[in-house]
Amino acid sequence: MGLVDKGRLPAPLTKLFNMSRSYSLWVYQWGLACCAIEMGAAFGSPRYDVMRLGVIPLPASPRQADFVCVSGTVTDKMAPAVKRLWEQMPEPKYAISMGSCANCGGPYWDSYSVTKGVDQILPVDIYVPGCPPRPEALLEGIVLLQQRIKNEDMAAKWRGDEFTTLQRTRAVEAGEVDRDGELIAETHSISEDPTPDARPEPIVVGGGPIE
Amino acid sequence: MSLTDRQQLSYIASQAADARLNVELETEGMTLNIGPQHPATHGTLRIICRLDGEQVIWAEPSAGYMHRGYEKLTEVRTFPQVTTLVNRIDWLGSFANEVPFILAAEKLMEIEAPPRAQVIRTILFELSRIANVSLFLGDLGVQMGAVTPVFLAFRDREYVLNLIEGATGGRFHPNFDRIGGLKDDLPKGWIDETRQVVKKLMQFCDTIEDLLFGNEIFQSRMRGIGVIPADIAKDYGLSGPNLRASGVDWDLRRDQDLPLAWDKVDWKVWTHPDGDSWARCWIRLQETREACKIVEQLLDQIPAGPVMTKVPRIIKVPAGEAWVSTENPLGEMGYYVVSKGDLGPFRVKIRSASFNNISIVPWVLKGVYVPDVITILASLYFILGDIDR
Ligand code: SF4
Numbered sequence: 001m002g003l004v005d006k007g008r009l010p011a012p013l014t015k016l017f018n019m020s021r022s023y024s025l026w027v028y029q030w031g032l033a034c035c036a037i038e039m040g041a042a043f044g045s046p047r048y049d050v051m052r053l054g055v056i057p058l059p060a061s062p063r064q065a066d067f068v069c070v071s072g073t074v075t076d077k078m079a080p081a082v083k084r085l086w087e088q089m090p091e092p093k094y095a096i097s098m099g100s101c102a103n104c105g106g107p108y109w110d111s112y113s114v115t116k117g118v119d120q121i122l123p124v125d126i127y128v129p130g131c132p133p134r135p136e137a138l139l140e141g142i143v144l145l146q147q148r149i150k151n152e153d154m155a156a157k158w159r160g161d162e163f164t165t166l167q168r169t170r171a172v173e174a175g176e177v178d179r180d181g182e183l184i185a186e187t188h189s190i191s192e193d194p195t196p197d198a199r200p201e202p203i204v205v206g207g208g209p210i211e
Numbered sequence: 212m213s214l215t216d217r218q219q220l221s222y223i224a225s226q227a228a229d230a231r232l233n234v235e236l237e238t239e240g241m242t243l244n245i246g247p248q249h250p251a252t253h254g255t256l257r258i259i260c261r262l263d264g265e266q267v268i269w270a271e272p273s274a275g276y277m278h279r280g281y282e283k284l285t286e287v288r289t290f291p292q293v294t295t296l297v298n299r300i301d302w303l304g305s306f307a308n309e310v311p312f313i314l315a316a317e318k319l320m321e322i323e324a325p326p327r328a329q330v331i332r333t334i335l336f337e338l339s340r341i342a343n344v345s346l347f348l349g350d351l352g353v354q355m356g357a358v359t360p361v362f363l364a365f366r367d368r369e370y371v372l373n374l375i376e377g378a379t380g381g382r383f384h385p386n387f388d389r390i391g392g393l394k395d396d397l398p399k400g401w402i403d404e405t406r407q408v409v410k411k412l413m414q415f416c417d418t419i420e421d422l423l424f425g426n427e428i429f430q431s432r433m434r435g436i437g438v439i440p441a442d443i444a445k446d447y448g449l450s451g452p453n454l455r456a457s458g459v460d461w462d463l464r465r466d467q468d469l470p471l472a473w474d475k476v477d478w479k480v481w482t483h484p485d486g487d488s489w490a491r492c493w494i495r496l497q498e499t500r501e502a503c504k505i506v507e508q509l510l511d512q513i514p515a516g517p518v519m520t521k522v523p524r525i526i527k528v529p530a531g532e533a534w535v536s537t538e539n540p541l542g543e544m545g546y547y548v549v550s551k552g553d554l555g556p557f558r559v560k561i562r563s564a565s566f567n568n569i570s571i572v573p574w575v576l577k578g579v580y581v582p583d584v585i586t587i588l589a590s591l592y593f594i595l596g597d598i599d600r
Contacts, residue, residue: 034383034596037346037383041365044361046365047366131384132382132383
């Protein structure tokens with residue numbers, strides 16, 4: 001999109017784009033271990049029914065997906081395949097890490113063959129803790145991801161900035177912080193803004209530690 | 212009648228054309244990788260197939276993508292902590308994984324759970340079998356492109372998970388079994404609810420039988436495909452429904468004398484003479500029904516009393532070695548526990564069913580067509596955690 005990569009979109013257009021993006025997400029499932037079954041229950045079962053959130057499971061290939069749900073234990077043997085699949089996905093892309101294993105190693109924190117956290121190999125947007133998390137927790141993770149997308153500055157995401165929220169962009173333009181997030185002025189509006197994207201990073205469902 | 216020169220020449224030319232055509236049509240071998248990320252492999256199994264046209268001439272499973280190092284981890288955990296780990300081996304029927312380990316530890320300590328705990332253990336064991344196999348029955352359709360059964364399976368599986376959650380507090384990984392008994396007693400009203408759920412599960416079995424097993428496409432893709440004769444099945448160490456589908460009457464629940472309650476009820480071990488994919492699926496369907504029956508009968512027989520014997524607060528298992536195996540949803544699962552009298556085991560060898568069950572894959576996939584690979588893998592039914600551990 002020419003408008004996006006040139007710089008800023010007009011605000012109403014950004015809002016429209018973000019809204020439509022956040023309600024038409026195709027999710028690619030990496031069911032790796034036990035959490036995959038709970039993810040299957042969230043995505044495939046009539047009781048939880050993820051489609052009412054505007055999320056469509058089961059794309060044919062990672063090239064069609066908007067976000068990925070890594071659920072389960074990533075082992076050192078599997079990690080290259082996970083990374084490769086992540087690189088096949090088109091930008092803009094997001095990742096949800098589901099379950100303690102994908103967050104930090106979980107019950108296998110001292111195992112010789114388990115990657116302690118999928119965030120070592122791909123940038124994770126939302127952490128869903130639990131072993132396994134209930135399907136409801138995964139649904140909340142998806143809602144949080146949608147909130148994040150709604151508040152995103154698409155140009156910043158395009159450039160690959162670390163922080164992509166609209167508030168951050170406004171603060172940068174007002175000269176309060178620089179692009180790396182260093183505070184320039186005394187006050188900065190992010191901490192005072194009560195909107196949901198002012199949450200501290202990383203975003204964790206339930207707000208606790210990521211284990 | 213002699214051929215004219217012209218006829219002879221044309222005959223030679225046509226032979227040469229045929230030969231050329233054969234050379235051109237000769238198919239080149241191709242290597243097909245199924246997995247490690249493929250819906251048909253139920254996780255991260257990779258199967259390397261060498262194809263000639265549509266036919267598999269050589270196949271080899273490449274395991275280890277889900278290796279989490281259980282046997283090593285058990286050495287640095289205490290005995291009560293190990294159940295948390297072994298829960299996650301066969302993640303669809305978690306409770307069934309705890310039982311043999313706890314029984315092995317109890318054998319070493321020479322204690323036995325009280326009768327009430329034994330019966331409740333058996334009920335939860337069979338419920339986890341239902342939770343496991345019902346998802347298999349639903350997933351079976353997906354492998355062949357029928358999506359409806361999996362929705363049915365997820366719907367009815369939720370009832371069972373609710374029960375397990377009601378009794379143990381965990382939907383998936385209950386970690387409820389303790390050395391010497393159970394963590395808690397059953398909650399109030401649980402037994403009545405279980406009765407209703409078992410009825411629903413019986414209906415689910417009927418629906419699946421009508422919908423899937425009566426389907427002509429299903430039958431023609433399953434019958435006569437992937438036949439495993441009884442002696443081959445024994446040679447490769449298959450166990451559980453895969454072995455019974457080859458006509459071997461072997462069930463550890465009936466053949467073994469464990470302190471569990473299977474001998475108190477009336478149920479049947481099903482076998483099937485065919486040994487093909489259809490037989491393996493059919494056996495599992497019957498087994499779900501038998502599990503429902505076992506649960507239903509045991510609900511009337513829960514004796515009164517405590518659910519925990521007297522065990523010390525800090526559990527030290529005396530030195531010795533013990534082997535206990537049970538008939539898990541996937542087959543024989545056993546633990547060989549070596550203790551040196553410490554807080555934790557010195558060494559635990561885990562024998563899980565799926566590892567042996569997929570060892571037959573190179574044999575059974577030889578010469579089948581590519582679409583049948585998926586149905587054979589589906590009917591062999593493995594769980595990745597159970598293979599790689
Ligand atoms: S977090 Fe727990 S349930 Fe999820 S994959 Fe890891 S061990 Fe299994």
